[in-house]
Amino acid sequence: MKVIKHVASALLIGGLAASGMAQAAFPEKPVTIVVPYPAGGATDVIAxxxxxxxxxxxxxxxxxxxQPGAGTTVAAEALTREKGDGYTLYMTTAAxxxxxxxxxKLNYDPIKDFKPITLVSTIPLVLVTTPSLKPNTLPELIAAVKATKEGMTIASTGNGTPQHLTGELFKAKQNLDLxxxxxxxxxxxxxxxxxxxVQMAFVTLSAAVSNIQAGKLKPIALAHNKRVDxxxxxxxxxxxxxxxxxxxxxxxxxxxxxIPDELRQKIYQDVSEIxxxxxxxxxxxxxxxxVNNSSPEEFxxxxxxxxxxxxxxVKISGASVD
Known part of the structure; x- marks a missing residue:
């Protein structure tokens, strides 16, 4: 019986040591960070x-x-088919x-099929319009939409994104034809x-700020609890x-x-330092x-x-995507 216990202990210690060596050796080949948006957007820049x-x-x-498409769900579903070995990571948003x-219908579970590593940053949305649109304030814009028989257009970065849903809430709260x-x-x-x-959109501030400063987009209001510099x-x-x-x-x-928790922790620590x-x-x-820079548990x-x-x-706005 003692021999069996000694053998089991040796196997356990050996397994832990091997696991530790595997984590210490990571990575042994190139690592890919998948971004579910085209190049140039805020998510891409941060990644x-x-x-x-x-x-x-x-x-x-x-x-x-x-890997853009279908409000981030194309990339997300593809990631669920990857091994949890740390070599394919996923930088995404509130979408x-x-x-x-x-x-x-989704072919994956956004909560159960992923393990969070770190929340890097949170950036507010800003409502902007095309420069040629006459309204300069939020009340003027709301009045202009209501006075237009054919309504107006509101763009988003894709179905299911925070920009899309925020626009739907805006429409619902103000009873607008957008x-x-x-x-x-x-x-x-x-x-x-x-x-x-297109005439207006809720845009991530990081993606809009340079065009706002250059006068290429007209800012109407910031969806935040305070102004930003x-x-x-x-x-x-x-x-x-x-x-x-x-x-x-x-x-x-x-x-x-x-992904093993030890490897997730290593990746978090390295990214957190950056x-x-x-x-x-x-x-x-x-x-x-x-800047959030939160731990896996906090995230x-x-x-x-x-x-x-x-x-x-989603319930309040009545938004849905087939």
Whole structure:
């Protein structure tokens, strides 16, 4: 009996040692960070900022792969088929927690099929219009939409995104006739906003700020609890006459659910060190963001709360996607 116990103990110790060696050796080949949006948007920018710094820690290339489509669900479903070995990671947004409530059919579970690594940053949304649109304030814009028989268009970065759902809530709260035009990410949407092909949109502040400052987009109101320095003259929704209307997107790193906790913790620690540097913090703040840099446990608690909040928002707005 003692021999069996000694053998079992040796196997356990050997297994733990092997596991520890495996974690210490990671990565032994290039790592891919999947982004469910086209290149150029806020999610892509943040993923690349991290990817540029990780090779110094990992001695391996870190590649960002853009895989847009269907409000992030194409990339998310593909990730569930990947091994949880750390070599394929997923940088996504609040759209991830919205999808469970918004889509009638999903071939994956946004909560159970993923393990959160870290919440990097949270950035508020800003309502902007094409420059040629006459209204300059929120009351003027609401009045103009209501006075237009054919209604107006409101763009988003795709079905199921925070931008889409926030627009639906705005429509519902103000009883507006707005036609939703979905795009595959920030870049094509902003191009058409500037050109006047669509009339308004809720845009992640980081994606809109340079065009706002250049006069290429007209800011109406910020869906945040306070003004931000980058566009200090733009009022919040509360200041513009819609108290309590706040919306933001967040940027977080995930892995497939099968990733070992030890490996997840290692990836978190390495990414957290990068996010916590003064240089990275400065870049995120300049994008209009709050730096979260949360642990896997903190991020999981945040996701659980987000999923419940967005489910209620979907119900109120009546939005759904087949």
């Amino acid at each position: 690349r900022l991290i990817a540029q710094q990780l090779p110094a820690k990992w001695n391996q290339p870190v590649v960002v792969r853009n 991830h927690t919205i999808s469970a409530s918004l889509y009638k 036609v939703h035009i979905p795009y595959r990410g920030d870049a094509p949407m902003i191009t058409d906003l500037i050109g006047g092909q 980058a566009i200090a003259d733009v009022p919040t929704f509360a200041e513009a006459g819609m108290p309590g209307f706040e919306a933001a997107t967040w940027f977080g790193l995930f892995a497939p659910a099968s 996010v916590g540097t003064p240089e990275m913090t400065k870049k995120l703040v300049s994008m209009g963001g709050d 999981q608690a945040f996701i659980n709360k987000e999923a419940a909040n967005w489910a209620e928002a």
